[in-house]
Amino acid sequence: MPGTRTGAVADPTRRSVQSASLTLVVACVGLVVTVLDSTAVTVALPTIGDQLGGAVSGLQWVVDAYALMFAGLMLSAGSISDRAGASRAFGVGVGLFTLASALCALAPSLALLIAARAVQGGAAAVMLPASLALVRQAYADPRARIRAIAYWTASGGVAIAAGPVVGGVLTDALGWQAIFLINVPIGLLGLVGLLQAPRSTPRQAPLDLIGQVAAMLAVTGATFAAIEGGAGSVLAGLVGAAVCVVGAILFVRVERRSPHPAVPLHLFRSVPVTVYVATGFALNFAFYGIVFVLTLFFQNQRGVTPMTAGLMFVPMTGFVMAANLLAGKLTTRFGPRPPMVAGQLVQAAGLLGLVSVSRATPTVVILVLLVPLGIGAGLAVPPLTTALLDAVDAERAGLASGLLNAARQLGGAVGVALSGALVGIGFVAGMRIALVGSAALLLATAAAGAARRTRS
Numbered sequence: 001m002p003g004t005r006t007g008a009v010a011d012p013t014r015r016s017v018q019s020a021s022l023t024l025v026v027a028c029v030g031l032v033v034t035v036l037d038s039t040a041v042t043v044a045l046p047t048i049g050d051q052l053g054g055a056v057s058g059l060q061w062v063v064d065a066y067a068l069m070f071a072g073l074m075l076s077a078g079s080i081s082d083r084a085g086a087s088r089a090f091g092v093g094v095g096l097f098t099l100a101s102a103l104c105a106l107a108p109s110l111a112l113l114i115a116a117r118a119v120q121g122g123a124a125a126v127m128l129p130a131s132l133a134l135v136r137q138a139y140a141d142p143r144a145r146i147r148a149i150a151y152w153t154a155s156g157g158v159a160i161a162a163g164p165v166v167g168g169v170l171t172d173a174l175g176w177q178a179i180f181l182i183n184v185p186i187g188l189l190g191l192v193g194l195l196q197a198p199r200s201t202p203r204q205a206p207l208d209l210i211g212q213v214a215a216m217l218a219v220t221g222a223t224f225a226a227i228e229g230g231a232g233s234v235l236a237g238l239v240g241a242a243v244c245v246v247g248a249i250l251f252v253r254v255e256r257r258s259p260h261p262a263v264p265l266h267l268f269r270s271v272p273v274t275v276y277v278a279t280g281f282a283l284n285f286a287f288y289g290i291v292f293v294l295t296l297f298f299q300n301q302r303g304v305t306p307m308t309a310g311l312m313f314v315p316m317t318g319f320v321m322a323a324n325l326l327a328g329k330l331t332t333r334f335g336p337r338p339p340m341v342a343g344q345l346v347q348a349a350g351l352l353g354l355v356s357v358s359r360a361t362p363t364v365v366i367l368v369l370l371v372p373l374g375i376g377a378g379l380a381v382p383p384l385t386t387a388l389l390d391a392v393d394a395e396r397a398g399l400a401s402g403l404l405n406a407a408r409q410l411g412g413a414v415g416v417a418l419s420g421a422l423v424g425i426g427f428v429a430g431m432r433i434a435l436v437g438s439a440a441l442l443l444a445t446a447a448a449g450a451a452r453r454t455r456s
Helices: 002-052 056-084 086-106 110-138 142-174 175-182 182-195 208-229 233-257 266-269 272-302 306-312 314-332 336-356 363-390 394-423 427-450
Strands: none
Touching: 002 056, 002 086, 002 110, 002 142, 002 175, 002 182, 002 272, 002 306, 056 110, 056 142, 056 182, 056 208, 056 272, 056 306, 086 110, 086 182, 142 175, 142 306, 142 314, 175 208, 182 208, 182 336, 208 233, 208 394, 233 266, 266 272, 266 314, 272 306, 272 336, 272 394, 272 427, 306 336, 306 363, 314 336, 336 427, 363 394, 394 427
């Protein structure tokens, strides 16, 4: 019967649409928890320090253990996802992230919390490329896929905006452990939802394990030198610097000889690629380094609660989302370089404006001064991604994207390390040096970006 045939055809189609929608939701949830855990935790740091002990250097490691593992493993995460299949890699990532979140909440000491945070960061690195691959494979129609990826990207923006508020509210109401415990039911629901997603077909993808280890040695050594050296341990600073140099030399040697390098060094022969990767580093260096310092400033220097500190970031993070939308329109009209450079200049201006802030500065003034940071970051990041992808061949797009994400995560880790070290010399004076240094780095990369064509 005609009606029967129509129903028979419509039902599988409806199931396919429902499966794709559920896959999108699961992928968005995965992105949200990875981003949220890099911002919400920062607001809780003073409370964590009070309860678990530890100086500023210990709190820096709570942030940087996550960011370093995220940055380092991002170089190989795409290959891991391809080899295991996106659905399996995502499932393993979610499972590890959920377990690590529970361990974070139960950690009886700062050292164990830092260790669990490192596992979280590694799991997040596996989840991120796998979640995007899930979205791509769930939508066969190009237009539907574009809309789905837009939703996926927007969910990350929501997490950035909500992170400080969520962190502050949970810390005030239930304790800092709640920031991690909330991931457990979310992760379990994500695993259940993943059962309905299409299975991914694994494919051969080379792994550069030695290069990966060398990269981790280099970035961890650099961060260790900044944090522990900044805390006053000259020997620790020298050891960290030595590990960084050895790791960097080994990385370059391995990448030059490997038939399948994690980071093909010839990419950096392209000046635009080098400039855009450096720009990604600079943007996160400034953003996350200053968020870390301001969190301590709000709570330790001005005496506000975690929830109030989180709310004070709302004007900044809220404008990130609005500027993201504007950046897309500006990129379409003018190309990626003008909004990217403008965003860096606006963010640098905001950083320099904050130099005047002291313990006595009215709160409303601080809130207004934070707005350019959100506008600048929101304007710069989307066109930066476009500019980098325009600067490489199409078959290198995935590699370039992973390299940019790794550079941004590393920038955030180093920004937290150096900014934290500077406030150790005297909080307000150190904060001002960090602000001026971050602004100078942004101005340098903005000048380099303005001087370069999109393609080499």
